[in-house]
Amino acid sequence: MNAAAMRTAPDSVARALTTRRRDFKGTLFTVVLLGSLVVAMAILGTLLFTVISGSLPVWRSRGVGEFVGSQMSADPEVAGIWQAFYGSLLLMVFTAVIALPTGIAAAIYLEEYASDTRFTRIVNANIRNLAGVPSIVYGLLGLALFVKLLGGITGPEVHGRSVIAGGLTLGLLVLPIVIITTAEALRAVPTSIREGAVGVGATPWQTIRHHVLPVAAPGVFTGTILSLGRAFGEAAPLLLVGGITTFFSTGDSNLIETLQGRFSAMPVLVFSWSRLPQEGFRALTAALIVVMLIVLLLINGTAIFLRNRFEKGVRT
């Protein structure tokens, strides 16, 4: 009997192991997932194709340098995006200088120093809510605060409709996102690293400076740079605080004069051009969008590059 069992056992085991169970729900789930992905990619692909093919006449007839380097104009034959391109970069830098140090510092305080009280929990919840506030609301705030109330400081010559007002408004817009992403990066630092530092007698500051921040840096950089990408693409708040799309000079003014001067930005120009009746602006708008997409790609690429650079040797 034993011998028989030994002979037949392998057969039954083999049969049991090779039986395929039909997993309809699992298959259906996979198909739904794949379908969603295809839909999303198709929409994105259509968008990219439309924009890029629409912009081709501009690149053919005028070239990248001529288009980006020309002044804004009402004539589609000669209109370029220089003020908007320059203005967007200027706004980005100004926003970064204002919002990143403030936001990162606020997050370090909230995560590392503030004790967990009802007050800090309310503050945290509110920061999360602020991150979801529509950007037009920030535009209204910027209009009331930086343009009307503080116009004498932000832009005395231009009724407050200045780079400073625009940058501060965008700064407010990204501040909650900077705080949230930084706080999340800090929270992700393993307790064991903190304990190790504290265990050899590090003060809270030394622990943060030498151990927590270096480990959190990749996450902080990624999050904050992506938030700048969001600021870069915003049109609505800048329309309210006075982004303009008519000709103005970006000539030989010093830094303060430039910051207190008028500004334009690429998203504002997209909004403006897309409403113009002349046929020639269709292709120009598409070309402008392509430029914006490339700048955004560069921003995101920087974030990835910095993350990889700082992540070396930090993996646990």
Next chain:
Amino acid sequence: MNDEPLSETTVDSGATAPPRVRIDVASEQTRTTGATLFSLRQVAVDYGDFRAVNDITLDVPSNEITALIGPSGCGKTTVLRCLNRMNDLIESARVHGSILYHGVDLYGPHIDPVEVRRRMGMVFQKPNPFPKSIYDNIAFGPKIAGVKGNLDDVVEESLRRAALWEEVKDKLRESAYALSGGQQQRLCIARAIATSPDVVLMDEPCSALDPIATLRIEELMIELKTRYTIVIVTHNMQQAARVSDRTAFFTVDVKEDGQRTGVLVEYGDTGMIFTKPDDPRTEDYITGRFG
């Protein structure tokens, strides 16, 4: 022979100890075996409304290895973390009773926890080297303690005492994460003793290691106790029996309302605890009839 005021302990430090270079700055008079280093009186720890341990009274003598053993959740780690005020990191933690260190109340009003921790190295359950080079792992403690100039000697000496020097001397600039688990834990021990502490607190230092690495750490502990007082938390009773001079047995006291509080059952010479325990709960635990 080394120039330490060696204790009466029977440890053979000559044969196995690495070459010694004196970097120790801790005062000599604290090195007398048998003097009480820590004195805990009716210590209780709360985490919020939850009392984790209650009524702990014990004296830890210097230059000996004191083991805290007991089942999970009995509060032995909590007690260990009170000694260097690591529980300060947990916001809801409250320590009651008194913990004296050289007769000074560690929870007194003017005590700086950072100064306390500089005198007590700590080794954690899971090896937790910093994500930096081997060198920087060791040098960080002395550096922040204000040691100026070249730290090469301190790094080498600490690694030698932790029995790791020979394995890493050619790759001090490489990441500590490239080391094996056992090496990482010895690195953490080297890091803990680099600041010339009085005490080394170890929280289940071998629980993540294989038996060979465990054996090395145990040998190391026995060497280290000529210089440092060691308090070790361990799940492993054989380990406590092998290395420790004194053993404190903790258990969980379950109240009628389901509250689980750690209490100290028995504390004494390791030999006595393991051969003739006074309390039946100790006997049940060490003979494996519990948990």
